[in-house]
Amino acid sequence: MSERPIVRVDGLDVFYGKSQILFDVGLELKQGRTLALLGRNGAGKSTTMKAIAGVAPPRRGVVEIAGANVAGRPPHVIARTGIGFVPEDRQIFPEHTVEENLEIGAKKGPGGQDAWSLKRVFEVFPLLEPLRYRMGGRLSGGEQQMLAIARTLMGNPVVLLLDEPSEGLAPIVVARIGELLRTLRATGATTLIAEQNMHFCLGVADDAVVIDKGSIVYRDTIAGLKANEEVRRRYLAM
Amino acid sequence: MNLVALTECLTSASCLVTQTTSGLIIGMLLFLVAAGLTLIFGVLKVVNFTHGSFYMLGAYLALTVNGLTNSYFLAVLAAAIGVALVALVFERFFMSKVYGSNVLMQLLVCYAFILIMDDAVKIIWGPEFKSMGMAAAFQKPPLFIAGGIVPVFYLFLIIVTLIISVVLWLIITRTRFGTVVRAAAVNPSMVSALGINTGLVFSGVFMLGGMLAGLAGGLAAPVRSLTAGMGFSILIESFIVTVIGGMGSIAGALLGSIMIGLVRSFGSIGFPLFVEGLMFLLMAIILILKPSGLLGKEG
Ligand SMILES: Nc1ncnc2c1ncn2[C@@H]1O[C@H](COP(=O)(O)OP(=O)(O)O)[C@@H](O)[C@H]1O
Ligand SMILES: [Mg+2]
Numbered sequence: 001m002s003e004r005p006i007v008r009v010d011g012l013d014v015f016y017g018k019s020q021i022l023f024d025v026g027l028e029l030k031q032g033r034t035l036a037l038l039g040r041n042g043a044g045k046s047t048t049m050k051a052i053a054g055v056a057p058p059r060r061g062v063v064e065i066a067g068a069n070v071a072g073r074p075p076h077v078i079a080r081t082g083i084g085f086v087p088e089d090r091q092i093f094p095e096h097t098v099e100e101n102l103e104i105g106a107k108k109g110p111g112g113q114d115a116w117s118l119k120r121v122f123e124v125f126p127l128l129e130p131l132r133y134r135m136g137g138r139l140s141g142g143e144q145q146m147l148a149i150a151r152t153l154m155g156n157p158v159v160l161l162l163d164e165p166s167e168g169l170a171p172i173v174v175a176r177i178g179e180l181l182r183t184l185r186a187t188g189a190t191t192l193i194a195e196q197n198m199h200f201c202l203g204v205a206d207d208a209v210v211i212d213k214g215s216i217v218y219r220d221t222i223a224g225l226k227a228n229e230e231v232r233r234r235y236l237a238m
Numbered sequence: 239m240n241l242v243a244l245t246e247c248l249t250s251a252s253c254l255v256t257q258t259t260s261g262l263i264i265g266m267l268l269f270l271v272a273a274g275l276t277l278i279f280g281v282l283k284v285v286n287f288t289h290g291s292f293y294m295l296g297a298y299l300a301l302t303v304n305g306l307t308n309s310y311f312l313a314v315l316a317a318a319i320g321v322a323l324v325a326l327v328f329e330r331f332f333m334s335k336v337y338g339s340n341v342l343m344q345l346l347v348c349y350a351f352i353l354i355m356d357d358a359v360k361i362i363w364g365p366e367f368k369s370m371g372m373a374a375a376f377q378k379p380p381l382f383i384a385g386g387i388v389p390v391f392y393l394f395l396i397i398v399t400l401i402i403s404v405v406l407w408l409i410i411t412r413t414r415f416g417t418v419v420r421a422a423a424v425n426p427s428m429v430s431a432l433g434i435n436t437g438l439v440f441s442g443v444f445m446l447g448g449m450l451a452g453l454a455g456g457l458a459a460p461v462r463s464l465t466a467g468m469g470f471s472i473l474i475e476s477f478i479v480t481v482i483g484g485m486g487s488i489a490g491a492l493l494g495s496i497m498i499g500l501v502r503s504f505g506s507i508g509f510p511l512f513v514e515g516l517m518f519l520l521m522a523i524i525l526i527l528k529p530s531g532l533l534g535k536e537g
Contacts, residue, residue: 076433076434104429104432105433
């Protein structure tokens with residue numbers, strides 16, 4: 001397998017109006033690996049994800065997907081090159097049924113992949129099947145999170161961007177989401193997970209980068225980060 | 239005011255049938271126009287002031303094609319397709335440039351288009367009133383239902399507009415396009431993040447709305463006198479309908495259209511000089527009772 005990353009982000013500067021949020025952010029995602037993007041609330045994790053997905057276009061920098069720079073392209077073009085973005089607030093369509101939410105996400109992957117179908121989603125997310133005709137707005141937080149991930153998977157992404165998948169969920173639901181991510185990882189998924197909570201990432205991620213005040217301040221394997229109490233104390237909520 | 243005549247009509251089966259039929263026709267044709275207007279507003283968040291011009295253009299295209307081919311069917315088809323294309327061009331090259339600008343800018347772009355269309359109609363078809371005439375297929379003795387006179391063409395119009403409404407409803411609720419359109423109305427940025435080109439969806443919606451207005455113009459052509467500026471009154475009525483029914487609600491547009499149709503038809507008997515006023519009165523009362531319109535979302 002080549003060492004060339006699927007996603008290479010380099011020199012990313014992002015502004016909201018006049019205020020600069022990201023400073024020279026760089027990271028690399030390798031085939032089949034899961035990278036945890038860790039940082040405190042307000043550190044710039046969501047902005048990094050949005051910049052990669054094209055929802056918050058960067059002012060400067062490179063977002064390379066499979067070697068092609070997509071920085072500044074509209075979100076639907078970036079999605080079609082294989083980026084599957086699951087936003088922090090999930091953004092389920094509240095007046096669409098679970099099935100309709102999934103159908104909206106349905107598309108082929110950039111290489112014509114169509115591994116994901118309603119049937120496969122209901123196999124991997126058995127909890128969603130009985131909710132098939134329920135309105136998205138009437139799901140619990142955990143169910144919405146599963147639906148948000150499933151909806152993005154329906155688009156056969158090459159890379160999954162998950163923004164705080166455990167946020168606001170009860171511990172038992174967080175455990176279930178973690179299990180799901182391990183299942184996906186076992187199938188060879190390439191994933192970037194933003195989290196404040198390192199512990200959630202321990203069992204799901206291979207590598208870690210830490211972001212603080214809009215800059216990447218640390219890169220290592222997740223095990224290396226776990227062993228580095230100094231970095232954790234300085235940059236992460238305990 | 240002529241309350242005696244109104245009471246007489248309301249107690250006579252034949253008058254009820256005749257007036258209800260004519261009210262339904264006014265209402266259903268109005269619905270086709272208003273449905274597009276409310277759909278475009280619901281999804282694109284712009285008020286398409288050119289919608290009346292689309293209706294007018296549909297009627298004139300039908301007039302010409304009917305003259306050339308002597309086929310009312312082809313005339314209506316040409317109206318629908320022709321206006322859909324004009325709507326597409328207008329959306330792509332003009333309207334899409336002012337999405338997100340202030341309403342005044344949008345109004346200005348639309349108003350320019352309205353003036354250009356009115357003048358184009360005067361140049362191409364002439365400034366005088368035109369009438370298309372009834373297709374031979376409909377030149378039959380009228381039906382008598384409960385003593386009320388119902389021309390065959392009226393029955394045809396009601397059935398066709400009902401079919402179009404059902405098809406529209408199926409498109410919006412049962413197709414992938416409709417599902418995506420409803421999602422884009424609520425959260426276009428998430429739709430885009432899922433890989434869907436929302437710009438194309440917007441064009442599609444605008445085109446569909448234009449097509450409906452063109453269809454209405456074409457269908458109505460045999461029973462309306464055609465003139466430049468005929469789009470204006472239907473635009474105002476469509477506004478009243480969308481306000482009554484709730485901006486963005488297609489079911490609300492249907493309800494509002496039929497109410498307006500019936501108010502027009504029965505109002506012309508009871509209050510012949512105050513029909514327009516009645517429509518505004520109805521709108522005002524509904525706005526006081528429910529400011530978001532009958533089926534509109536609160537807030
Ligand atoms: N839409 C916005 N407009 C202005 N500032 C924003 C906006 N969104 C986020 N920010 C600011 O950008 C910084 C990074 O936010 P974010 O990327 O959401 O952090 P995180 O996801 O790590 O909690 C924060 O200081 C936040 O206040
Ligand atoms: Mg965040």
